Amino acid sequence: MKIAIVRLSALGDIFQSMIVLQFIKKKFPNSQVDWIVDESFQDALKDNPHISKIIPIPIKKIKKTKSLRGLFQAIKELRQLTLYDYVFDLQGLIKSSIVARLITSQNRIGFDKNSIREKFASFFYTKKFFFPYHENVIRRNCYLLNQALGLNIDDDDILKKESFFKLDKTFTKETLVILVLGASFESKIYPLNNYLKIAKAIDANFIAIWKSASEKVMAQKLANKLKNVSVSGNLSIKELKQLISTASLVIGGDTGPTHLAWALNIPSITLFGSTPGYRNMFETKINLRLESSSKIDPYKIDKTDFSIAEIDPKKIIDLASRLLNV
Numbered sequence: 053m054k055i056a057i058v059r060l061s062a063l064g065d066i067f068q069s070m071i072v073l074q075f076i077k078k079k080f081p082n083s084q085v086d087w088i089v090d091e092s093f094q095d096a097l098k099d100n101p102h103i104s105k106i107i108p109i110p111i112k113k114i115k116k117t118k119s120l121r122g123l124f125q126a127i128k129e130l131r132q133l134t135l136y137d138y139v140f141d142l143q144g145l146i147k148s149s150i151v152a153r154l155i156t157s158q159n160r161i162g163f164d165k166n167s168i169r170e171k172f173a174s175f176f177y178t179k180k181f182f183f184p185y186h187e188n189v190i191r192r193n194c195y196l197l198n199q200a201l202g203l204n205i206d207d208d209d210i211l212k213k214e215s216f217f218k219l220d221k222t223f224t225k226e227t228l229v230i231l232v233l234g235a236s237f238e239s240k241i242y243p244l245n246n247y248l249k250i251a252k253a254i255d256a257n258f259i260a261i262w263k264s265a266s267e268k269v270m271a272q273k274l275a276n277k278l279k280n281v282s283v284s285g286n287l288s289i290k291e292l293k294q295l296i297s298t299a300s301l302v303i304g305g306d307t308g309p310t311h312l313a314w315a316l317n318i319p320s321i322t323l324f325g326s327t328p329g330y331r332n333m334f335e336t337k338i339n340l341r342l343e344s345s346s347k348i349d350p351y352k353i354d355k356t357d358f359s360i361a362e363i364d365p366k367k368i369i370d371l372a373s374r375l376l377n378v
Contacts, residue, residue: 053083054134058152059142060090060111062236063289063308066097067315068334069142070216071190072197073102075205088130088151095289096308099217107133111147130154138200141177142193149173161200163192169351186350190334211336216315219297227256227376230296230313231274231281232304234267239326239358240305244270246365250303251278253369256376259284259295261309301375303368305360306332314339319375321368325360326353340371 055076059069066089076085084104087097091108098106109130114122133155141152141162152160153176164180165171174180183195194205231251235241251258251274260271261284271283287295292309293316296302302313302320306327313320319338322329328348329341344359 053080053138054136055083055085056088056107056133056136056139056152056155056157057085057142058088058139058148058155060088060109060148060151061093061143063093063096064306064311065143065189066093067216067308067311068189069193070097070100070315071210071213072140072142072193072203072205073100073216074214075194075203075209076197076201077102079201079203086133086136088155093289098290099219099293101218109151111151127154131156140196140200141173142196144168144170144173146170146173149176152176159200161196163196167192186328186331188331188334210334213317215317217293217297219293219316222294222298227300228298229254229256229258229372229376230299230302230304230309231258231260232302232307232309233260233270233274234263235305235307237355239355240307240360242305242323242363243361244273246361246363246368247303248274248277249365250368250372251281253365254372254376256280256300258282261287261292261295263287301372303372321371321375323360323363323368325363326355326357338375340375342367342371 059066086105086107087103088107090111092112094106094108097103109126131154136157138159139152139155139157141148144163160178162177164182165174167183167185181199183192197203198205231247258281260274262268262271275281275283296312297316299318302310304310305323310320310322322333322341324343328350329343331350333341342363344362346357346359
């Protein structure tokens with residue numbers, strides 16, 4: 053059986069979507085599972101033993117450069133791919149559904165128009181399934197595969213999931229807590245002063261990780277004030293995976309590195325303000341969340357909602373102490 057999965061972006065969403073792979077391979081061990089992704093995120097998929105081939109396409113680059121030549125080349129490459137038994141669009145956007153449509157298959161699977169934000173995307177699927185958009189994203193992806201392939205993934209299976217990546221682990225006796233300072237937009241970022249309170253209260257070594265210049269400044273401010281905090285380099289995705297795989301705990305907002313901890317079965321505390329925690333994370337015994345009191349509409353995220361700042365750092369410290377002493 054040949055299966056293609058389309059999930060073009062973003063980092064955290066790709067990590068979460070990979071949950072389906074191990075269950076496909078469990079039922080169909082000889083299947084070929086290829087993944088179509090924006091080229092800027094292809095490293096997120098590497099080291100997963102269940103992916104046969106990573107197929108990168110330059111969606112972001114084409115959009116930025118407005119290159120017709122690049123567009124036609126991408127279309128040509130998608131059309132030249134092998135015939136697939138199933139193509140799954142796990143993103144549910146118009147751009148991802150068009151990508152799925154360009155791949156040769158009799159079975160292009162996605163959510164119906166009442167289950168996605170960009171309703172027109174469902175036009176490009178041959179089989180469509182309803183699962184409410186506001187429901188948990190992990191359950192949504194598993195449901196789609198269950199309906200098409202009869203995988204029967206349930207919550208207990210998700211809780212017992214294997215780590216998504218095969219990495220060479222570096223073992224250390226020290227307690228290492230990673231603070232994820234940034235996110236894709238500002239209202240998902242927890243205040244620096246609260247991170248300072250957390251690092252002061254917990255007896256551990258901390259690494260503050262960053263991506264943008266402003267996040268690096270935040271990390272350096274933390275390190276200047278506390279001896280137990282160090283600043284990471286500008287990590288590649290490969291380096292990020294390696295670092296988080298060695299952590300005792302990861303604390304951060306609704307963003308890629310915190311979701312990576314979940315994918316690696318590393319303890320984590322994910323903080324939600326302007327985005328819906330009940331939807332964007334699947335809790336386990338070691339992967340917990342804290343949410344502000346905001347009422348979130350998943351169809352329309354309010355990026356001016358900075359309620360993440362309301363989350364009491366004492367609650368984070370209590371959860372961190374519990375997870376570090378498991």
